[in-house]
Amino acid sequence: MRTEQEMVKLILQVAKEDERIRAVYMNGSRANVNAPTDIFQDYDVVFVVTDVNSFVMDQNWINRFGEFLMIQEPERNDKALGADVDLSQNYGYLMLLTDGNRIDLHLQTKEFMLSTYQEDSLTISLLDKDGCLPEIPPATDKDYWITQPSEAEYFSCCNDFWWCIQNVAKGLWREELPYAKQMYELVIRPRLNQVVSWWIGMNHDYEISPGKMGKYFELYLPNEYWKMYRSTYTDGDYENTWDGVFITCELFRVLAKEVANHEAFHYVEKDGQNMMKYLTRVRALPKDAKDIF
Numbered sequence: 348m349r350t351e352q353e354m355v356k357l358i359l360q361v362a363k364e365d366e367r368i369r370a371v372y373m374n375g376s377r378a379n380v381n382a383p384t385d386i387f388q389d390y391d392v393v394f395v396v397t398d399v400n401s402f403v404m405d406q407n408w409i410n411r412f413g414e415f416l417m418i419q420e421p422e423r424n425d426k427a428l429g430a431d432v433d434l435s436q437n438y439g440y441l442m443l444l445t446d447g448n449r450i451d452l453h454l455q456t457k458e459f460m461l462s463t464y465q466e467d468s469l470t471i472s473l474l475d476k477d478g479c480l481p482e483i484p485p486a487t488d489k490d491y492w493i494t495q496p497s498e499a500e501y502f503s504c505c506n507d508f509w510w511c512i513q514n515v516a517k518g519l520w521r522e523e524l525p526y527a528k529q530m531y532e533l534v535i536r537p538r539l540n541q542v543v544s545w546w547i548g549m550n551h552d553y554e555i556s557p558g559k560m561g562k563y564f565e566l567y568l569p570n571e572y573w574k575m576y577r578s579t580y581t582d583g584d585y586e587n588t589w590d591g592v593f594i595t596c597e598l599f600r601v602l603a604k605e606v607a608n609h610e611a612f613h614y615v616e617k618d619g620q621n622m623m624k625y626l627t628r629v630r631a632l633p634k635d636a637k638d639i640f
Contacts, residue, residue: 348386348447349413351377355473358392358450361411362474367402369457370395371474378469378486381556390450395479399438399454409452414445491556493548498612501545505603508538509618515592516629519585527588531595536579539599543568543576546602549609572598589630596623 349357362368375391376382402408409418419441426432439453455463457479464470464481468490472480496504511534518527544557547567557563565573575598581591600619607614628639 354390354448354450357412358390359474361408362394365408367397368394369397369476370460370472370480372464372470372472372480374467374470374486375451376469378471379488380486381488382558386447387449390448390452392450392473393453393455393460395457395460396454397456399435399456402454403434403438409440409442412442412444412450413448416443416445418442488556489554493544493553493555493557495548495553496545496606496610498610501603501606501610501612502615504538504541505615506618508535508542508599508603509615509622511535511538512592512596512622513625513629516626519589519592520629520632520634522585524583524585524588528583531588531592535595539576539579539595540564542599542602542606545606549606572602592626596626 359371362371372393372395373391374393376388377390382388396402420439421441422432422434422438426434435456436459437453437455439451442450442452444450460479461481465483468484468487470483471486472483511530514530515527515535518524518530521527540561543561543564547557547564548555550567555567557567564576568576575594579591579595579598581587596619604614606612625639632639
């Protein structure tokens with residue numbers, strides 16, 4: 348597997364030798380000094396070019412990066428699906444190479460670059476032949492820090508969690524596993540993750556990133572809480588999923604109350620208590636039940 352030094356050298360060499368490429372910049376985890384480094388980090392690179400179409404029409408130039416296991420072209424796919432995409436302004440190649448390296452490379456016109464360049468605080472300039480890249484502060488993950496919640500945001504999160512948990516219970520009782528699992532993962536887990544993120548944020552003055560999709564939760568949660576969080580992931584067994592639901596509720600309750608105490612918010616204790624009684628009752632209901640209570 349080629350090293351970071353070798354990959355960056357190759358990327359810059361390709362850019363320097365092609366007159367159509369006028370600037371190169373990088374964002375993502377490799378621009379973040381706080382991100383853990385490992386062999387799976389992508390190279391998120393942008394070439395600022397004079398003409399995107401000339402690269403797209405003749406794609407032999409990407410072979411300079413090596414042999415490919417697979418390539419995805421997101422903008423081409425979106426266009427084929429009917430999206431309003433201007434392929435002449437911005438075009439991407441997501442490339443997984445046979446040595447294990449991955450390059451997410453986008454081609455952008457100068458005009459497109461100027462409209463987006465300063466939107467991501469994790470951006471570093473690698474090459475600028477014409478001085479076209481605007482001046483930006485040193486790269487930082489500040490744009491990804493957890494935002495301190497308002498009381499309305501906090502209440503909405505808690506209210507959604509306790510209201511929607513009944514749908515998971517209903518799906519489990521009916522033995523509608525796809526419905527129950529999707530309701531659990533697509534509706535309940537985002538609320539749990541939000542409270543986990545706020546809890547982490549409040550313990551770091553809201554100057555920290557939990558990582559994309561909470562990938563750094565394990566780094567910032569105490570071992571007791573992390574064990575609980577890990578136990579919220581279950582298999583396809585109904586009883587195991589029920590166990591995970593109750594652990595999810597307990598972890599949510601504990602963290603939500605701590606966030607409320609820290610932020611001087613009101614946590615509606617009654618909602619959680621009532622819904623825990625409801626879940627307990629539904630779990631115990633026989634399949635021929637004619638009434639919930």
